Amino acid sequence: MGNTPPVGRKVTLSDIAAGCDVSRATVSLVLRGSPLVNKHTRARVEEELRRQGYVYNRAAANLRRRTSSSIALVLNDLANPFFAEFAAGVDEVLGDTGYVTLLGSSSESIERELAVLGSLMEHGPAGIILSPAEGGDAQQLLSAVGGQTPLLLFNREVGGDISTCDHWDRLFLDNQRGAWLATEHLISQGHQRIAFYGGHGSSSSCKQRRAGYAEAMQAHGLPVDSHWMVECAPNRLDAVAQSEHLFNSGKAPTAAVCYNDAVALGLMLGLHQRGLQPGRDFALTGFDDIAEAAVSAPPLTTLAVTPRARGRQAAELIMLRLQDPSAPPRQTIVPVQLLVRASSCPPHA
Amino acid sequence: MGNTPPVGRKVTLSDIAAGCDVSRATVSLVLRGSPLVNKHTRARVEEELRRQGYVYNRAAANLRRRTSSSIALVLNDLANPFFAEFAAGVDEVLGDTGYVTLLGSSSESIERELAVLGSLMEHGPAGIILSPAEGGDAQQLLSAVGGQTPLLLFNREVGGDISTCDHWDRLFLDNQRGAWLATEHLISQGHQRIAFYGGHGSSSSCKQRRAGYAEAMQAHGLPVDSHWMVECAPNRLDAVAQSEHLFNSGKAPTAAVCYNDAVALGLMLGLHQRGLQPGRDFALTGFDDIAEAAVSAPPLTTLAVTPRARGRQAAELIMLRLQDPSAPPRQTIVPVQLLVRASSCPPHA
């Protein structure tokens, strides 16, 4: 009874239509739950859909309707737990909204970022969530994504002439206040010689964190030795390698505000190598509250940024933008929360 | 000179064709680098492409050619660094091959997994890489993905009647040998009362790791107390909570092979709470070698599974499958490597 599904080819609307003797248009209406179709017809069609194992071809529908059902998510470092959590949050919300996530990872390489964006653009995403690689250029990015597709910039400002990208939405962490909180905390613990350790001075987030640090130091009339501003790549490995620079000058610091948790954990190792015990002989703070922060030795005082919630927020922001493409661009700065743990001890007597 | 790009609509082949007075077919040939077109024509067309800012519509091309340029990647826990690294590896290779990654995260929920798969299938991926949620059912999965799309099962076997899914490729870790290595190592350190801690007994990876553990114990004639097989969810939190069960029976173990690193780190906390110092009073091993393992206190002996390399491998396997859809299904079991660190101390005297 009934004819059989096609072989080696996907089942289409036409197959269903032929299978129950109605037009393609009617089947299409059924699929979209239109109230126009008769109850009995609907039942027959739905039965046939099931019988032939039909799967909707959203690409074809999108083509015809000139719509899109995907969002591109391009991250500078997916392997970083912070961004992994972020991605999970994004995907959670997008999935609920019926969108699908086109993933791209740039591994902090600008060429790759542009290549990935180019490739994703060919799939016509409705919007883009981008955490840019360091050192990217606004012009280049703009020409890669075009002026049509709404973009949400996450986590970092881009380099170059920003004025051409001022229609983009932005979602940033309150880096400055975060670093300020950490510095204030160390000062209230009694520290006076406090370093700012790690990060690349050229990146926007590093600049902001340094500004918060400087603000707190200045407010308390504490001097900042130039040797206390140490740069290193934002990962554990380089943080270990560069840690000696903290102690090269005459007046060694007794505490450090670190660029992020990875750097702080690296610095802990470096301290151990010098025979210093972090959390007793030296105080430090991180930034991000990655999972390891709570279980390191000692547990790391840090700033919680709840990346999964940020991911959800990013997805919601881009949804809002899709609903109202002409609304003025919005910049969101989310507060961060200081978590005090054992690593930020008072100065060693 | 030249007409202007269209407004509010994307530039299409026809726009280019009209712009330099050739047919759509010719422009299409230029785009695909066909040697058929004349040098001068090609130059003119390419100039026009640039001038109008054309972006290729891959969805339309895929529709016509009945091809696909995406791979679905569905993970049971994207926030887990292990899977994040894996995803980064997958995306690396797929990006290089011209495919785009459709991301889906099931958060270990079976309903969500099925929903996500359903939604992704509508976008017609060329293949699927799936790390299934625990407790899923082969039949249900099969009906969600259909029989057409090649699927690579990663990390876990699915539940239910597997015989219907024996055309799927598989990529698993050598869980059994990994746990065996860890157990052998602890035994060689002098331990005799060794527990197996964490994981859900029903999951395939847990079964395999337990088997490796049991094998080693048996080979050395060591008894396994039933109190030493403790279940807990594979995360830090539950691992802390359940750790007391290790010490409820008369003969407490002196060491534990843990289901994975998260569980091992949780157990460390639990030990501390009982006044035991891991790496001195109690030895333990993990599984995965997540980033924290190297910096925990003490550093964790564990089994390296190099998730990024696994991701690359998974992507390569699915590419092979696409090249030869009728090749016999292949099951790959990758070896794991024991990393000895300070947590696996000899028994405390």
Add this chain to the structure above:
DNA sequence: GGGTAAATTTAGATCGTTCCAATAGCTAGG
């Protein structure tokens, strides 16, 4: 210049869906 082969180009159908305008069937009102 004619003829043939090679090099370029192209019209038109097609992929699987949705939209539009048109059509049919039906009831009710005059």
Add this chain to the structure above:
DNA sequence: CCTAGCTATTGGAACGATCTAAATTTACCC
């Protein structure tokens, strides 16, 4: 009986690319 106004249904043209087969131009040789 005719018309108006519903309710359901439908054919055919899109969407933006590719493919096929055929048409056109160019090149070459005698």
